[in-house]
Amino acid sequence: MATSPRTNDLQRILADDAVALGILENAYDPSLVEFYGELGLDFVWIDLEHAGPSPWNGHRMEDLLRAADVGGTELLVRLPEPDPGTIRKALDAGVRNLFVSRIESADEVRRAVEASRFEYDGEPGKRGFASPRASRWGTTDDYAGTEDEEVVLGVTIENPTAVANIAEILAVPELGFVFAGPLDLAVSLGHPGEPTHDEVEEHVEEIREAALKADVPLGGLGFGMDDVNEKANAGYQILNLGSTTGALQSVVRSWLDDYEEA
Helix, strand or coil: CCECCCCCHHHHHHHCCCCEEEEECCCCCHHHHHHHHHCCCCEEEEECCCCCCCCCCHHHHHHHHHHHHHHCCEEEEEECCCCHHHHHHHHHHCCCEEEECCCCCHHHHHHHHHHCCCEECCEECCCCCCCCHHHCCCCECCHHHHHHHHCEEEEEECCHHHHHCHHHHHCCCCCCEEEECHHHHHHHCCCCCCCCCHHHHHHHHHHHHHHHHHCCCEEEECCCHHHHHHHHHCCCCEEEEEEHHHHHHHHHHHHHHHCCCC
16 A cells, blocks of 8 residues: 655745754764654754764664654754765655755756756756655655655855855755855864854855845854844744754753752
């Protein structure tokens, strides 16, 4: 018996021009992914660029995806580079929301989005067809006809070349979102560890204005809740609130600070 096609709650939020809130789960633990869903977060960011399992580790990814399904949230998975093979592998494992790093041009972005589609811009796409977990192992009704609608692929804008090419990048058909990356922008601009440097903030603002003009959803990092609220009001639709280790550090240190020795 065929099963219903998958649905993507993060895609629905973006389509409704609403704001999605999430957290970077940098312990890569399925129980925490499930718990964050129970707490009401819209997405859990799994970063495979800077740490975590290999992007090719399908079993680890499937465990995280099952936890997201149980908790009622979406995984937002970042890949280290726009490699079409890695994109297809992640999608077949069941990832619905991807963003890729290390892009500089619209051509790179187009190849990445094309790799995520069975049909793309009126032509055949470059996604391979099989019966993977994404199709519930071949049981999903009209998998080929519905899957493209449920996949969101975005890119990180994190270097001056990408910022210079931002208009062309935003014009790539079916680009799901752009994510402004101030930490890597700071490095590429010669200000490592200074995401609030004036030059970095100027580039981030250029990304924001271009994304709003092109009507492409914009994602970014929140540096405290005042900053999150400000960015939500400024047009950001995907906002990361913090990280597992950051939250634990804050709470544990507050406990230690409040402890009074006998």
